[in-house]
Amino acid sequence: MTRPTIHVFLSHGLESGPGSTKVQALKRVAERFPGVYAEAIDHRPSRDPDERLKQMRAAMARAGADPERTILAGSSMGGWVCAQTSSETPVLGCFLLAPALALPRYPQSRPTIRARHCQIIHGWNDNVVPVMPVLELAREQQLPVLLLADGHRLERSVGRVAEAFEGFLRRCLPEQNQT
Numbered sequence: 001m002t003r004p005t006i007h008v009f010l011s012h013g014l015e016s017g018p019g020s021t022k023v024q025a026l027k028r029v030a031e032r033f034p035g036v037y038a039e040a041i042d043h044r045p046s047r048d049p050d051e052r053l054k055q056m057r058a059a060m061a062r063a064g065a066d067p068e069r070t071i072l073a074g075s076s077m078g079g080w081v082c083a084q085t086s087s088e089t090p091v092l093g094c095f096l097l098a099p100a101l102a103l104p105r106y107p108q109s110r111p112t113i114r115a116r117h118c119q120i121i122h123g124w125n126d127n128v129v130p131v132m133p134v135l136e137l138a139r140e141q142q143l144p145v146l147l148l149a150d151g152h153r154l155e156r157s158v159g160r161v162a163e164a165f166e167g168f169l170r171r172c173l174p175e176q177n178q179t
Contacts, residue, residue, distance in 0.1 A: 006092075006173060007065035008038040011056060011078030013098075018042045022097065022154065025162045026073050033169055039063065043078065049106055052081050060085075067091045071172055072115070073165065076100050076129065076152065080109075087111035093172040094118045095165055098126055098152050102133030110137055117172045118143045121161055123150035 008030040010023045017023075018040035030038035041059050043052045060070065071093035072082035079099025086094045087108070094115035099122075103109050120138055122131050124147055131147070138145045146164060150157045 006033070006036045006069050006071065007060070007063055008036055008071045008073060008169075009056060009059055009063075009065070009082075010038065010040040011052070011072065011074035011081045012040070012043060013074075013076030013078050013100075014047060016075065016078075017044050020075075021158055022075055022161060025158050026095075026165050029162050029165050030071075030073075030169065032166075033173060036169075036173075037063065043081075049077060049080060049084075049100075052077065053084055056081050056085050060089075071095065071169070073097075074099065075154075080106055080111075083113050084108055084111045086113050086115045090114040090116070092116050093168065095168050096120045097154055097161060098122050098129050099134065100129050102137050103129065113141055113143060117168065119164065119168050120145045121148065121154065121157075121164060122146075123148050123152060123154055123157070125150060126152040128152040 012020050012023050023040050027038045027040055030036050067089045070091045073095040074082035075097040077100050079096040082094050094113055148157045
């Protein structure tokens with residue numbers, strides 16, 4: 001019997017793109033799992049968070065993704081897109097890197113993350129998205145957080161982030177642990 005496809009949607013940050021180092025590292029990790037389809041969404045045509053949210057919804061619809069078998073992973077504004085998507089449509093997993101949460105200029109800046117599994121990774125030295133409001137939001141929602149000695153782009157921690165994503169996928173996909 002064929003396992004249903006697991007969809008992983010990767011959402012990059014404001015100043016990045018689908019070919020960025022982090023997005024491609026996460027995509028490679030996801031594609032090592034049998035039955036996983038990973039898509040890096042190209043948000044570059046718009047800098048508007050609401051427009052990027054619509055792009056995520058459209059990508060999920062085009063792929064025919066079942067939310068219960070969907071994992072969202074995003075960085076910075078892409079993290080906000082994933083968190084907001086999960087607040088509207090509960091998903092299997094939400095993996096957030098330096099997510100643009102609790103920022104006053106974002107619409108719905110404090111979304112309730114409704115994913116069965118969640119992981120936030122943030123840099124202590126983030127000068128774009130302050131760490132403390134994200135930690136407070138995580139505390140309120142009892143979400144796990146991994147803090148690293150890095151900045152907003154987590155560029156010194158790409159290997160650690162990819163390793164954490166692999167562990168996250170194994171927790172989300174226990175039937176796949178034998179790979």
